Amino acid sequence: MTVVGDAMVRAVSVRKSYGFFEALRGIDLEVTTGEVLCLIGPSGSGKSTFLRCINHLEKIDGGRLEVAGQLVGYREHNGRMYELRDREVCAKRAEIGMVFQRFNLFPHMTVMDNVTLAPVMVKGESRAAVGDRARALLARVGLADKVDNYPNQLSGGQQQRVAIARALAMQPKLMLFDEPTSALDPELVGDVLDVMRGLAEDGMTMVVVTHEMGFAREVGDTLVFMDAGMVVETGKPREVLANPRSERTKAFLAKVL
Amino acid sequence: MTTEADARPEASMTAVPVRHPGRWLAAVVVLVLVAMFVHTVTVSKVTRGGKSVHRYEWEVIRSYFLSRQVFDGLVVTLELTVLAMVIGITLGIVVAVLRLSPNPLLSTASWLYIWFFRGTPVYVQLLFWYQIGYLYPRLTLGVPFGPALLHLNANTFITSFVAAMIGLGLNEGAYMAEIVRAGIISVDEGQTEAAQALGMSRLQAMRRVVLPQAMRVIVPPTGNETISMLKTSSLAATISVAELTFSVQTIYARTYRVIPMLMVASFWYLIVTSVLTVGQYYIERYFARGAVRQLPLTPLQKVRGQVARIVMTRRDLPGAPARRR
Numbered sequence: 001m002t003v004v005g006d007a008m009v010r011a012v013s014v015r016k017s018y019g020f021f022e023a024l025r026g027i028d029l030e031v032t033t034g035e036v037l038c039l040i041g042p043s044g045s046g047k048s049t050f051l052r053c054i055n056h057l058e059k060i061d062g063g064r065l066e067v068a069g070q071l072v073g074y075r076e077h078n079g080r081m082y083e084l085r086d087r088e089v090c091a092k093r094a095e096i097g098m099v100f101q102r103f104n105l106f107p108h109m110t111v112m113d114n115v116t117l118a119p120v121m122v123k124g125e126s127r128a129a130v131g132d133r134a135r136a137l138l139a140r141v142g143l144a145d146k147v148d149n150y151p152n153q154l155s156g157g158q159q160q161r162v163a164i165a166r167a168l169a170m171q172p173k174l175m176l177f178d179e180p181t182s183a184l185d186p187e188l189v190g191d192v193l194d195v196m197r198g199l200a201e202d203g204m205t206m207v208v209v210t211h212e213m214g215f216a217r218e219v220g221d222t223l224v225f226m227d228a229g230m231v232v233e234t235g236k237p238r239e240v241l242a243n244p245r246s247e248r249t250k251a252f253l254a255k256v257l
Numbered sequence: 258m259t260t261e262a263d264a265r266p267e268a269s270m271t272a273v274p275v276r277h278p279g280r281w282l283a284a285v286v287v288l289v290l291v292a293m294f295v296h297t298v299t300v301s302k303v304t305r306g307g308k309s310v311h312r313y314e315w316e317v318i319r320s321y322f323l324s325r326q327v328f329d330g331l332v333v334t335l336e337l338t339v340l341a342m343v344i345g346i347t348l349g350i351v352v353a354v355l356r357l358s359p360n361p362l363l364s365t366a367s368w369l370y371i372w373f374f375r376g377t378p379v380y381v382q383l384l385f386w387y388q389i390g391y392l393y394p395r396l397t398l399g400v401p402f403g404p405a406l407l408h409l410n411a412n413t414f415i416t417s418f419v420a421a422m423i424g425l426g427l428n429e430g431a432y433m434a435e436i437v438r439a440g441i442i443s444v445d446e447g448q449t450e451a452a453q454a455l456g457m458s459r460l461q462a463m464r465r466v467v468l469p470q471a472m473r474v475i476v477p478p479t480g481n482e483t484i485s486m487l488k489t490s491s492l493a494a495t496i497s498v499a500e501l502t503f504s505v506q507t508i509y510a511r512t513y514r515v516i517p518m519l520m521v522a523s524f525w526y527l528i529v530t531s532v533l534t535v536g537q538y539y540i541e542r543y544f545a546r547g548a549v550r551q552l553p554l555t556p557l558q559k560v561r562g563q564v565a566r567i568v569m570t571r572r573d574l575p576g577a578p579a580r581r582r
Binding site for chain 1: 544
C-alpha cells in the first residue's frame with residue numbers, strides 16, 4: 001500500500017514558544033514520502049502547533065524543519081539563516097495542502113469558486129483547466145451536484161469534503177489535516193474519513209492530527225503520541241494502540257479508547 | 258362511549274381575541290393629530306400683505322422647486338457628496354490597513370490621523386481649509402527640502418469648492434477608517450489562514466477573501482455615512498460653495514420667502530436620501546451572498562409574490578374553478 005521514499009518532512013528538535021509557554025519542546029520526527037502519519041495526544045500537547053509549523057503558519061523558534069529537503073521559512077547560506085520573503089513562503093505553501101478543523105471555506109463564494117480560486121490566482125492556471133479538475137475532484141468527494149451551492153447550504157461533512165477538494169486542487173505533494181472530523185456530527189464523520197482513506201490509498205503523504213483511533217489504526221502507517229510539547233511514543237499504530245510502552249500513552253489511551 | 262375529553266379540537270382555533278382599548282385610544286389621538294397636520298399644511302390659509310394665501314405658500318415652493326438656481330445647487334451638493342465620499346472611503350481603507358499594520362510607526366500615524374479629524378468639528382475644519390492660503394500662500398510640488406517642480410497659488414487653486422471637498426473628505430476618512438477596520442476584524446482569522454495555506458499572499462487574501470466578507474459589515478454604516486454626508490455638505494454654504502442650501506439662501510435673501518425655500522431644500526434632500534436608501538438595500542443584498550441561506554426578496558419580488566398569492570386564494574374561493582393538486 002505504501003510507497004516508501006525519501007523524507008517528505010524532517011523535524012529535528014523543533015521548538016516553539018508563545019511568550020513563556022513552550023508549545024513544542026524539541027520535536028524529532030520524520031515522515032517519508034507516501035506515508036500516513038497520525039498525531040494523537042491530549043489537547044494542548046502541541047500536535048496542532050507542530051502541524052501549523054510545517055507550512056509556516058507558525059514560525060519555529062529553534063531546531064530544524066525541512067519539507068522535501070528544503071528548510072521551512074528560511075534559506076541557509078554560508079552557515080547563516082535568512083528569513084524567506086513573503087512570496088517565497090507562499091510558493092512553498094502552495095505545495096502543501098491543509099484541512100482545518102472548522103473547514104474555513106470562503107462563505108462568499110460558491111463551492112466551485114472555493115476550489116478554483118487558488119489554482120487560478122496563485123499558480124496562474126487557466127480557468128477552464130482548473131474547472132475540469134475541480135469538477136473531477138468534487139465528484140471524487142461525492143459532491144458533483146453541489147458545485148453551485150454556497151458553503152452554508154451544505155452540512156458540516158459536505159463542507160469538510162469541499163475543503164479537502166479545495167486543498168487537492170493545488171496538486172499538493174503533502175497534505176496536513178488538523179482534526180478534520182472533530183467539528184462534525186458523528187454520523188457525518190464516516191464520509192470524510194472515507195475520502196481521506198482513498199487519498200492514502202492513492203499514495204498521498206499525509207500528516208493527520210486526529211482523535212479517530214479507528215482511522216489511525218486502519219489507515220495510518222505510523223502513530224505518534226505527543227504530550228506537553230514532546231514526542232512520547234512512535235510506532236506502528238496497531239502496536240502502539242495495543243501495547244503502549246509509556247505510562248503516559250497508556251493513561252491517555254485508557255481515557256479515549 | 259365517547260367522553261368530552263375524547264372529542265378532538267377543531268382544526269382552526271376560534272377564540273375571542275383580547276381587546277386593547279388603550280391602543281384604540283392612542284390610534285384615535287394619532288389620527289386626530291395627523292388630520293390637524295394635513296389640514297394646516299394643505300387647506301388652512303392666512304392673510305399676508307392683505308392677501309389670503311396658503312399658510313405654507315405651496316405656490317412659492319412649486320415655482321422654485323425646479324428652478325435653475327435650485328437645480329444647479331442640487332448638482333453641486335451631489336458632486337460634493339460623491340467626491341467627499343470617494344476621498345473618505347479611499348482614505349478610510351488606506352488608514353484602516355495602516356492601523357492594522359505590524360509596523361508601529363504606520364499604525365501610530367494612522368491612529369493620530371483618526372484622533373485629530375474625529376476630535377475637531379467638521380465646521381471648523383471647513384473654515385480652516387478655506388483659509389489655508391493664509392498659512393501657505395504658495396503650494397509647491399517638488400522634492401522634500403529640495404528643488405520645486407510646480408508652484409500653485411493657493412487662493413486660486415483652493416477654491417471654496419475644493420476646500421469643502423478636502424475638508425469633508427479628510428474628516429470622513431477618519432470615520433470610514435474605523436468602519437473599515439471594524440469590517441476587517443469582524444472576519445474570522447481562519448479565513449486568512451485558509452487563504453495563506455493555499456499559497457495566497459497577504460494582499461491576495463485581503464482582496465479576495467477578507468474584504469469581500471468585511472463588506473457585509475462595512476456597507477450599512479457606509480450608506481449611513483453617505484446620507485449623513487449629503488446633509489453635512491450643507492455646511493459648505495458657510496464658505497460660500499453654491500450648493501443646495503446656499504442656493505435657497507440666496508433666493509430667500511432676495512425674496513424673503515425663508516420657510517418655503519427651506520422646504521424646497523428639505524424636499525430635495527429627502528428625495529436624494531430616499532434614492533440612496535434604495536441603492537443601499539441592493540448593495541447590501543449583493544454582499545449577503547453566502548452569508549444568508551436565502552437572499553431577502555427585492556421589493557419588486559415581494560409585490561409579485563403578493564399578487565400571486567391573491568390570485569391563488571381567489572381560485573380557492575367557493576365558486577371558483579377547482580384547482581388540481
